[in-house]
Amino acid sequence: MSNLYLYGIFPAPGPQDLDLQGLDQKPVQTQIVDGFAFLYSEAQQQRYLASRRNLLGHEKVLEQAMQAGYRTLLPLQFGLTIETWETVSDQLTAPHFEHLKTLFEKLDGRREVSIKLFWDSAEELQALMAENAELREQRDSLEGKSLSMDEIVRIGQAIEHAMSDRREAIITEFQTTLNAMAIEIVENDVLTEAMIYNAAYLIPWESESEFSQAVERLDQQFDGRLKIRYNDFTAPYNFAQFERE
CATH class of the missing domain: 3.30.910 (Protein Binding, DinI Protein; Chain A)
Incomplete structure (x- = not known):
């Protein structure tokens, strides 16, 4: 499995049928992990330089998802890549499940x-x-x-x-x-x-x-x-x- 680049987290089921291009012109997809929906694309680099182009590309994915009506999200920091979804579950969604839910409740409608x-x-x-x-x-x-x-x-x-x-x-x-x-x-x-x-x-x-x-x-x-x-x-x-x- 190639590395995956993560953009943000949405309440499940998350964005559907979005025709978005992420970094390196790779299509943006949705993955459900422990009841949370992650926007991601295939990573073409081991490490992404925080250039203006890359930063704007990261922001654009999230803003386009919001413009499509998926307004409640937790944006992830620029440059976050993973090898497996098990890593996300082990290090983020499982141990911080309640905290993530609380954040989504705070951001809902805001x-x-x-x-x-x-x-x-x-x-x-x-x-x-x-x-x-x-x-x-x-x-x-x-x-x-x-x-x-x-x-x-x-x-x-x-x-x-x-x-x-x-x-x-x-x-x-x-x-x-x-x-x-x-x-x-x-x-x-x-x-x-x-x-x-x-x-x-x-x-x-x-x-x-x-x-x-x-x-x-x-x-x-x-x-x-x-x-x-x-x-x-x-x-x-x-x-x-x-x-x-």
Whole structure:
């Protein structure tokens, strides 16, 4: 038996009659193990490089299954291959049967959406200085004057704290508006210097339109200060992890 590449787990009987191509253009199939349905294709590599092409190929299989109506799923991490289904039963479905069932119950009728907030720190600093005369005077005092290192550090820290307060005010506004609409929230690490917030939300499937409208209102409220990346359709990676239970 050749190695098999796994994409995700669905409640049995799982996706039926899907005409999907997985990695290496191999057809995607369904296998039932201990009452759970696994999407898989034949693996053509011993180990898959986490390239953009491969990652998107993995995601595409899950998203196409969701689009076909199979919305409740536990996505598996990229690159997971097996030699036999007995391995899956021995290491996953049998020992974690109840936990998997609990996760499916939590995800039933719900979807993951996410936002990433970005700002232009230089523009925000300029706006801060325009709004805060005291800080502006302290900053201007750095130019053309002989200041002690303590004074320079103090002024720098004052500006840094003011920028931090400015960032937290934005984040709080988003949390106040969006968190109440979610069943569960996961706040992830920011990934770049320009990113100030990165969060995923588990929401009822039918309330996505309301949620996206709230994001749109927040975007208008901040009037171009932020770049918002809103993902309204993704496999629920943030809410399908054992350690979050």
